[in-house]
Amino acid sequence: MSVIKIDSVKELVEKAGEIRRKLALGTRRIGNVHIGGPLSATDVAVALYYKYLEFDPDNLEDPHRNQFILSKGHNGILLFTIFCDMGMYEWDLLLDTYNTIGHPFGAHPNHTTVKGIEVSTGSLGHGLSWSCGIATANRDRDIKSRVFTLLGDGEMEEGSNWEAILYAASKGLDNIVAVVDYNHASAAFKAGENMHWGEKGGPEGLADCFRAFGWNAKVIDGANMNEIDEALSSLPEVTLQGKPNVIVSSTIKGQGIKFMSDRPVAWHIGGLDDEHLELALKQIDEYTAQRLAEVK
Numbered sequence: 001m002s003v004i005k006i007d008s009v010k011e012l013v014e015k016a017g018e019i020r021r022k023l024a025l026g027t028r029r030i031g032n033v034h035i036g037g038p039l040s041a042t043d044v045a046v047a048l049y050y051k052y053l054e055f056d057p058d059n060l061e062d063p064h065r066n067q068f069i070l071s072k073g074h075n076g077i078l079l080f081t082i083f084c085d086m087g088m089y090e091w092d093l094l095l096d097t098y099n100t101i102g103h104p105f106g107a108h109p110n111h112t113t114v115k116g117i118e119v120s121t122g123s124l125g126h127g128l129s130w131s132c133g134i135a136t137a138n139r140d141r142d143i144k145s146r147v148f149t150l151l152g153d154g155e156m157e158e159g160s161n162w163e164a165i166l167y168a169a170s171k172g173l174d175n176i177v178a179v180v181d182y183n184h185a186s187a188a189f190k191a192g193e194n195m196h197w198g199e200k201g202g203p204e205g206l207a208d209c210f211r212a213f214g215w216n217a218k219v220i221d222g223a224n225m226n227e228i229d230e231a232l233s234s235l236p237e238v239t240l241q242g243k244p245n246v247i248v249s250s251t252i253k254g255q256g257i258k259f260m261s262d263r264p265v266a267w268h269i270g271g272l273d274d275e276h277l278e279l280a281l282k283q284i285d286e287y288t289a290q291r292l293a294e295v296k
């Protein structure tokens with residue numbers, strides 16, 4: 001194994017389709033899984049892991065590596081599925097032992113048992129603070145790699161995030177890239193029903209809140225791989241004294257499986273019987289074909 005790299009947007013869309021199929025197949029075999037969030041974050045996670053992280057499964061301790069933290073750790077199945085797809089773990093091992101005591105894969109990522117996981121997560125609101133620590137240590141050693149952190153829109157209601165957001169901007173940590181998977185739903189609410197972001201609310205309102213704290217912020221359509229690719233490829237160069245960056249990726253929970261994205265809150269966690277698995281795979285293929293047709 002060495003750095004796994006997919007350059008073309010078309011192939012990234014195809015890879016996202018493959019990962020979604022694996023998520024559906026895995027959910028059928030495992031039982032109840034957090035599934036809505038992994039599906040909405042699939043495209044951005046694929047762009048990061050197969051292109052922008054320059055992820056090297058054989059060189060996981062390189063001090064100059066880019067790092068990724070899944071702050072919304074309940075979406076661990078997404079990372080584990082990507083690691084299996086990359087050949088780091090056997091797919092059957094994941095499906096047979098997921099969330100079973102005494103085995104590496106919990107429902108949430110554990111850095112002591114799963115290689116490739118930088119930080120254990122699952123208690124929401126901590127990934128960005130971890131990023132600040134790593135980014136500060138890198139800055140002090142003049143290491144210009146990036147720390148990417150994937151957060152949920154519901155998770156942004158955790159106050160601890162806003163301490164980290166304030167800290168990162170105060171310390172010029174432009175080596176941090178936060179990505180918020182704004183899938184318009186948390187576990188029990190449609191986003192915006194509970195708290196809302198500034199005057200505009202929604203993804204644009206959240207981006208304004210980051211800007212007010214001193215960050216560069218961009219809102220993208222997180223279903224459009226061209227926009228994801230453009231946002232990640234146009235990040236400003238790391239100077240270790242500039243503004244941190246956030247990409248607010250507007251998605252729908254369950255993205256790619258229509259019967260899920262039609263009822264996003266209902267599909268925070270779910271299982272699939274044979275009939276629903278067949279429908280899910282059909283809808284993923286239709287969705288992927290539609291996305292491929294849009295690739296520029």
Ligand SMILES: Cc1ncc(C[n+]2csc(CCOP(=O)(O)OP(=O)(O)O)c2C)c(N)n1
Pocket residue numbers: 036037038072074122123124125151152153154155156181183185186187188253268
């Ligand atoms: C500190 C903390 N509080 C509550 C939970 C329980 N919990 C797990 S997922 C979730 C909702 C998260 O919503 P969001 O961040 O929007 O994630 P996504 O929609 O991507 O699944 C909650 C409240 C938790 N894991 N950690």
Ligand SMILES: [Mg+2]
Pocket residue numbers: 152153154181182183184185186253
């Ligand atoms: Mg959400």
